Amino acid sequence: DAKTTQPPSMDCAEGRAANLPCNHSTISGNEYVYWYRQIHSQGPQYIIHGLKNNETNEMASLIITEDRKSSTLILPHATLRDTAVYYCIVRPTTSGTYKYIFGTGTRLKVLA
Amino acid sequence: KAGVTQTPRYLIKTRGQQVTLSCSPISGHRSVSWYQQTPGQGLQFLFEYFSETQRNKGNFPGRFSGRQFSNSRSEMNVSTLELGDSALYLCASSKDRGLSEQYFGPGTRLTVT
Numbered sequence: 001d002a003k004t005t006q007p008p009s010m011d012c013a014e015g016r017a018a019n020l021p022c023n024h025s026t027i028s029g030n031e032y033v034y035w036y037r038q039i040h041s042q043g044p045q046y047i048i049h050g051l052k053n054n055e056t057n058e059m060a061s062l063i064i065t066e067d068r069k070s071s072t073l074i075l076p077h078a079t080l081r082d083t084a085v086y087y088c089i090v091r092p093t094t095s096g097t098y099k100y101i102f103g104t105g106t107r108l109k110v111l112a
Numbered sequence: 113k114a115g116v117t118q119t120p121r122y123l124i125k126t127r128g129q130q131v132t133l134s135c136s137p138i139s140g141h142r143s144v145s146w147y148q149q150t151p152g153q154g155l156q157f158l159f160e161y162f163s164e165t166q167r168n169k170g171n172f173p174g175r176f177s178g179r180q181f182s183n184s185r186s187e188m189n190v191s192t193l194e195l196g197d198s199a200l201y202l203c204a205s206s207k208d209r210g211l212s213e214q215y216f217g218p219g220t221r222l223t224v225t
Contacts, residue, residue: 043216
């Protein structure tokens with residue numbers, strides 16, 4: 001079973017920041033938070049991952065709460081091409097099964 | 113750098129037949145995972161191979177099998193196809209297990225009639 005909870009859908013105006021929340025209240029100490037997105041009819045695309053510090057790359061920022069029970073993916077200036085399903089995943093990276101368990105994700109629609 | 117490639121991209125088979133799908137990972141990547149995606153069940157993990165050994169397996173029947181070759185290329189096989197096997201089959205590669213992110217291929221769209 002997925003270990004994360006995400007809202008099923010969100011809308012965002014083009015040019016505005018898109019903030020996608022994820023709840024992972026049962027996260028373990030060795031589990032990282034990963035974000036992927038899937039644009040229609042394509043394979044999922046890696047966005048970002050983090051353990052407990054906030055992370056930023058050219059695509060997005062990841063904000064993880066101090067207790068690590070939730071996180072937010074931020075797309076700073078959403079474009080129409082960011083319309084996709086966004087998946088938040090927690091998985092161990094130092095031991096265990098390593099496998100990704102995808103939930104149902106958040107369908108983000110960027111509006112012109 | 114070439115991405116993950118999957119062949120064929122589209123396939124139509126009849127119930128009872130078997131099918132083999134192929135995945136070539138990104139050069140230097142040693143881990144290959146397979147996923148099944150359907151509208152009803154979403155993205156479901158099938159199995160993971162690393163160094164030619166299956167390391168993880170999802171909750172799928174034994175009709176689903178796979179293997180990995182010494183060059184990290186991987187194949188998955190589905191025997192005795194059922195209508196419910198119609199899906200998008202995705203392959204993903206990563207450098208190692210653990211922290212490495214996965215890079216997905218475009219998928220193989222399998223239709224079982």
